[in-house]
């Protein structure tokens with residue numbers, strides 16, 4: 001069957017049963033003890049969310065529906081033989097847990113295209129902002145303007161029962177995924193290309209068409225964008241953007257609102273904005289000290305960054321305890337396609353220089369590179385050099401993972417999220433008594 005919706009529909013009863021069974025048989029099984037450190041430490045280490053599209057192991061890193069990134073690259077249908085996976089196939093995997101055939105990925109591509117028309121008021125909404133507004137502000141404004149067409153909101157207003165809400169959630173998610181590339185490209189062209197928008201090319205796949213609308217048609221750039229969408233698509237549920245979308249949607253706010261919440265979190269420098277910060281930082285080093293900067297000089301730069309109270313962007317992680325496989329995957333891509341790129345060479349040097357310094361601080365739990373130190377480098381190489389735009393690219397990628405889970409949130413009928421909070425007084429009293 002070539003239709004994602006009907007595949008999904010077939011799976012839902014089985015998964016609902018599975019959830020019910022886990023609840024009734026194992027509902028009282030303990031998943032760990034919560035300590036005061038965890039409550040005061042950003043809930044680190046508390047297992048508290050259900051998130052189907054992906055899982056992060058501290059040592060091994062991300063698996064998308066059980067597949068490592070190299071496995072995804074090998075198994076998912078590609079635009080060209082041996083090339084990077086199609087975003088449509090990736091989406092199919094994230095939603096269903098099954099690797100699609102090329103035909104299924106192409107059918108989904110057509111479906112997304114048929115949903116991709118962006119109403120004019122979205123562009124007018126963006127145009128009402130000063131061009132100096134951060135690209136993420138312009139992008140989120142566009143996303144909220146898309147919300148006007150929410151099927152989910154309409155269905156809820158018309159009294160659709162909870163058990164059927166996954167259907168309008170699916171509609172909204174697919175429309176959202178189909179439309180955000182055009183909105184993102186509009187922001188880019190408005191900011192950096194005098195507003196000369198480029199229409200979609202329906203002969204292209206999702207990622208390639210996005211690149212085309214941005215203004216880049218080099219086949220290697222298309223591959224870079226496909227890879228970018230893969231590595232940034234999802235990173236389990238507890239990261240700021242994933243978690244934000246999940247909690248907002250749990251109040252039965254529609255997928256546009258949930259995704260916009262995710263994007264506002266993504267715009268934080270400790271999360272998705274690190275893509276921008278990392279590229280800005282590496283380029284500023286290249287500009288000030290030249291591309292052949294010595295190791296000694298680089299060490300000085302890292303210390304200067306730390307001593308000025310900043311974090312080193314693109315290093316460290318809340319959950320990972322080894323080098324991010326998303327980094328490794330992009331490193332391989334860069335070695336193949338842009339081995340001599342000076343910024344890439346500089347990142348390779350930083351990969352050696354930064355971890356010992358972060359380790360020497362004695363508090364950093366993971367000194368290794370994460371996805372963000374490298375993900376902008378190939379795109380920058382092929383001409384997309386506007387650093388401040390990078391989080392928008394990250395946001396377009398995240399529409400895939402966040403949406404896949406939003407559909408399952410409603411299909412599984414997950415309840416409103418409401419963890420317990422306590423005050424400092426409460427904590428002191430409780431601890432003294434225990």
Ligand code: FCX
Nearest residue numbers: 270271274311312313314315316317318363364365366370
């Ligand atoms: N540079 C400087 N200090 C760092 C650091 C880094 N790269 N990584 C961690 N630290 C510091 C923390 O700031 C914290 O210091 P504090 O106790 O004085 O506040 C201490 O080390 C312990 O932090 P740790 O437990 O290791 O890490 P957290 O889970 O608190 O934070 C992030 C994880 C990712 C936020 C942190 O490593 C960081 O700020 N990295 C740089 C920004 C970045 O690259 N973010 C992107 C992450 C991710 F890939 C993504 O979301 O896209």
